[in-house]
Amino acid sequence: MPTESREEQIVAAGRGKWSKAGVPHKGWQCVDIEDLGEPQIECGMCESQTIRYVHHMEHPNYPEVLEVGCICAGHMEGDVAAARTRESSMKSRTHKRKRWLSRKWKISAKCNPWIKADGFRVTVYRRGSGWAATVSSQNNSLVQHSRRNYKTEDQAKLAAFDHITRLLAKET
Template structure:
């Protein structure tokens, strides 16, 4: 071990790696702390901020603190992570929410201005999302073997629909 290896912090210590001016191009919930931050190589992260810089090849998946320094923004990374945390909590409780049964016998839930329907499709289950205000609708193309899986897919469809319908 060389003399000052204890003071190095991953790419923060590497010459040629930009320290500022990065842009977050995405973020994801890894569902548990399961990866080291690719910038500091020391923080184990659950919520990965995907960062890119024009002077760096590829992208880095980093934790919130490194994202703050890389973006030079101490508000947005925390807001992104808060949304992910809230979404993860909501997703965990989603299948056990009170689902109603339509006249056609389909399970549905109305939330956030959307109607989400889980219905039988052959031997499995499928999903449909409707924006109630506009009537815009999108049916899922995938068939799920379990009702719970279809309910979780309905949650994902809700997140998608908020941005696209």
């Protein structure tokens, strides 16, 4: 039988908000997940674990969104497997993001770099003194243009990648 992880032991011990009155233990929903690049903030639920992958959890009977780690998120929503799957997907996206700029981008008739990935087409282009991007689903049911300009072409490409990651996370 596998031993419990440190995070599981912390939850079981009722550390942090797990032992505070007025903090719901179940019925939470993950509204976003992000990669901080390295472990750097404390889990908002157990208040014991330093986390890198942040699950943003929301509850109708709690006033704030809590930023928590994977195991706490899983217990809060009542589905540890779903939290692990969500975090695994984010880790995969992190690795894919590292390779994003080195992928083979095609050049459009208007001389703009573009690529198809994950069911989307990304086009980056000059706008004013900077760069912008358009992300569209391959069937064109969704077309979104970046609201802001980026200093470099690479920054626009990475912003488009991050936008696709958020769109994919909403689908799951």
